[in-house]
Each structure stands twice: as structure tokens, then as C-alpha cells.
Amino acid sequence: MIELLQKLIQIKSLSPKDMGCFDIIEQHLIDLNFKCERIKYLNVENLYATIGDKGKLFCFLGHTDVVPTGPEDKWKYPPFSATIDGDLLYGRGTADMKASVAAFIESTKEFLDSNDDLNFRLAILLTSNEEGTANDGFIDKIIEKMIADNEIIDFCLVGEPTSSEKVADCARIGRRGSLGGHLKILGKQGHIAYPEKIVNPILLSGDLISKLNNKIWDDGNADFDPTSFQISNINGGTGAHNVVPGELEIIFNFRFSPESNEESLKSDFESILDELKLRYDLNWDLNGYPYYTENNFFKDIVSNSAEEITGYRPELNAKGGTSDGRFVAKMNTEIVELGPVNKSIHQIDEHIKISELWTLKDIYKQILINLNQNL
Ligand SMILES: [Zn+2]
CATH class of the missing domain: 3.30.70.360 (Alpha-Beta Plaits)
Structure with a gap:
């Protein structure tokens, strides 16, 4: 997982360019028997991968693009070097949000290894323009096409960095x-x-x-x-x-x-x-537009899973900037956003704690296990 994350961070995928992150991710997903599809819209590449053939549709939503670094000489380590210093991994896009992507792929791998029978369809939707402007194309067109094709996401886990002091202390159930x-x-x-x-x-x-x-x-x-x-x-x-x-x-x-x-x-x-x-x-x-998840089913799955791993429940709120969850909300999807600590996002010396990333991976895996048991 950490190796995958380092490889992704070493790619300068400034919005709206993916620059090859999807090639690496897709290979991991093909190895897990996912069906992968690339959807290009305007300047933006998107990757949609699915596995399973029955039941409700669960989707992990993420992005591979990053914001600019600011003055590189102000960084403790070069922003695309993915340097590890003790428990910290530095680099632009670590917390927002390549770490969540790597953690979700690892959790999926572990989950599929021990669960042959899937009671739901598992999808991963990644875009390369979450951070940029609409002129380059957002995932809204993909979502509209999915709605037209009757591919409706029932539950969506967004990997945005929602945690405030420690991993999974906060999750989002809406956005302004x-x-x-x-x-x-x-x-x-x-x-x-x-x-x-x-x-x-x-x-x-x-x-x-x-x-x-x-x-x-x-x-x-x-x-x-x-x-x-x-x-x-x-x-x-x-x-x-x-x-x-x-x-x-x-x-x-x-x-x-x-x-x-x-x-x-x-x-x-x-x-x-x-x-x-x-x-x-x-x-x-x-x-x-603002969005808000009212139903409790998926919120409870996420909160319970986090508590089983960490011993505490995340505070559910609707703080922070916008996220791509706003586009998915058009499907009446139950959306919860949960990812790493966001203190350093978009800043000089963006980093994540490696130990907390393993915790996040365990929470993601627990969400998949609990979904499988409750659907
Ligand atoms: Zn983000």
C-alpha cells in the first residue's frame, strides 16, 4: 500500500491531468478481476471499475489530481519525492487524496481475498479533476450518463480528507x-x-x-x-x-x-x-449545490465500522469545502465522506501519518465487510 502510494505521489498529476496514475491503479484492479472502463470528458480522464454482478451498488469515489505545490524550495522534502520521515509520508496529494485511494485499493484486496460471495456490486470511480475548474470537465457528465444508463449508486464512500485531529474523528454527511x-x-x-x-x-x-x-x-x-x-x-x-x-x-x-x-x-x-x-x-x-444524506443505513455502517477499528465514533457533520459528492447526490445516493486528517491539505509540507493510513485501510475494509453482512 505504501509503495503504491509513493508511486502515485511521484506522478505530478496537477489538475486536471492524471499523468498515468490511472495506469498504475487500473493494473491493480485488473489483477483483482475488476472490469475497468476509461471515460474521457473534455480535458479530464475518469476511471470506472466494477466487480460483482448482483445487489445494490456501492461506490468508492476519489480523485488522482492534486493542487499546485507553491514554492518548492519551501518544502521540507521535494513535493513529488514521497519521502518517508519516521511515521510521516510527505508529498503533494498525500492527504488529498492519494492516500485514501491507495488505502481503499488495499482494503478491497484484503476484503476480496476473504469474501468470495459478494452481496453487492463494488465500484470505484476516480476522476482527475476534482480540484480544478468546471471548464476542464467535472464528473457531473459521467454521473448524468450513469443515471441515463440506470447505473444508480446506492451507497457512496468519498475518500476526501475529512478527519480533523486524528483519523476518523470526523466524517461528512453533507456539504455546503x-x-x-x-x-x-x-x-x-x-x-x-x-x-x-x-x-x-x-x-x-x-x-x-x-x-x-x-x-x-x-x-x-x-x-x-x-x-x-x-x-x-x-x-x-x-x-x-x-x-x-x-x-x-x-x-x-x-x-x-x-x-x-x-x-x-x-x-x-x-x-x-x-x-x-x-x-x-x-x-x-x-x-x-449543498447536499445532505438523511438515511441512516450507510451512515451507521460507516460509524460502526470506524468504531470497531478505532474505539470511537466519528462526528458526522457537513463542514468543509465542496466535494464531488455533490454530483453523486443527484442519484439520491447515501453518501458519507471519510478520509485522512486534513490539517496539511493544499499546504506546503502536505503529509499523512503512515500508522493512521493503516487504520484508515482497516476501517475501509470493515465497511466492506459490514456492507456484505447487512445487504
Ligand atoms: Zn480532494
Whole structure:
């Protein structure tokens, strides 16, 4: 498992490129008698592997792409070297999420070795663009095709890094939605010494930002944090110190609970702009709806399996960013996300604890065993 993981980390599979990770994984799965299919959509490669011919469909969902490393010289070890230091394995994509992929393949191997009779169909769906943009193609088209072919996933385990302090202390049973926007506040450009002849969009943005920052969009609910609003970029100015620019750009994002929706957020946002009598251009970009798994069957399988291995039950919540679970949710699938500790994801010196990865592998195997006994 660790060797497989190191091989995967040594491949620079920056989103949306798989760069050969699937070739390695596919060979492991063919050896286990999986039927493998590659599905290419836009710039993205996807691997769909299945075994078994009867019963409900369980699918492990994962991705092989990684985010950029940032300055490589800031890393303790080169980010694609997969260096082991004591109990830690360093590298871009270790925690997010090549470790889960390696752990699931190992757990499947062990499970199939000791269980000849499968009471469910076991599938693995991997994409090479979880981290990138929709322009390169997400797995949504694959999911739509699966729905059209009546290949409906009943239970989905997503390997995203959901743990917070130690492995399996947290799992996700939902995710907030993500609504992005690009706002241009329009003013009037001119010489900084002639305030009567200019309209300064930078000064206009002051009241706006303060109102947006103080606004309570909703209160969330028992499983979801309240909707949060953030600004990621502000851009204004011509470069000259004596010119007031004609426009100011703001890039922002809502992470929203099911207590809000696309329409309510758009209209609340726009009414603040109108209240301040701003002139503006505004483009919206809905990146993902929230999803939530209500049924208890698969949630219990995962929680019980984790407890049998670790002695504690994971806290089930709907925190964190979006995940590809949002696309699978269209099938009314029971989805639970469980993976390694996420403290170092997307950061310099991303790493996982090797001992915890073996624990995660055991939990995944226990999930398969318990599914087989309960289906
Ligand atoms: Zn991920």
C-alpha cells in the first residue's frame, strides 16, 4: 500500500491531468478481476471499475489530481519525492487524496481475498479533476450518463480528507453549496486632485464591504454552519498614484447551508448594492449545490465500522469545502465522506501519518465487510 502510494505521489498529476496514475491503479484492479472502463470528458480522464454482478451498488469515489505545490524550495522534502520521515509520508496529494485511494485499493484486496460471495456490486470511480475548474470537465457528465444508463449508486464512500485531529474523528454527511461572483463597481476615472470630477469606486467599496461582512445570511441548522461570505480578491487602480480608477473588481464566494439557496443569496446581495445606489456589473457562478444524506443505513455502517477499528465514533457533520459528492447526490445516493486528517491539505509540507493510513485501510475494509453482512 505504501509503495503504491509513493508511486502515485511521484506522478505530478496537477489538475486536471492524471499523468498515468490511472495506469498504475487500473493494473491493480485488473489483477483483482475488476472490469475497468476509461471515460474521457473534455480535458479530464475518469476511471470506472466494477466487480460483482448482483445487489445494490456501492461506490468508492476519489480523485488522482492534486493542487499546485507553491514554492518548492519551501518544502521540507521535494513535493513529488514521497519521502518517508519516521511515521510521516510527505508529498503533494498525500492527504488529498492519494492516500485514501491507495488505502481503499488495499482494503478491497484484503476484503476480496476473504469474501468470495459478494452481496453487492463494488465500484470505484476516480476522476482527475476534482480540484480544478468546471471548464476542464467535472464528473457531473459521467454521473448524468450513469443515471441515463440506470447505473444508480446506492451507497457512496468519498475518500476526501475529512478527519480533523486524528483519523476518523470526523466524517461528512453533507456539504455546503458554493456560489461565486465577480463584481465590478463602476465609478469615474480622473485626476486625484479633482474630487468633484471623479467617482471613486475604491471609496464606494468601503460601505459595501462593511455591509456584506456584517450581514447574517442565515443561521445554518443542526448539521450545517451558517452561510459564510468571503472576498478572495480586490483589484483597483491604474498603477499611477495620482489617478482614481474608473472601476474596482471584487471576487467573492458564498459557502451556503441548505437554509439559503442560489436565488435568496443573489437577491439579498443585489439589494445591498441597490441600497447603496451603486452602479455595477455582476456575474454569478454557481459551483455546487449543498447536499445532505438523511438515511441512516450507510451512515451507521460507516460509524460502526470506524468504531470497531478505532474505539470511537466519528462526528458526522457537513463542514468543509465542496466535494464531488455533490454530483453523486443527484442519484439520491447515501453518501458519507471519510478520509485522512486534513490539517496539511493544499499546504506546503502536505503529509499523512503512515500508522493512521493503516487504520484508515482497516476501517475501509470493515465497511466492506459490514456492507456484505447487512445487504
Ligand atoms: Zn480532494
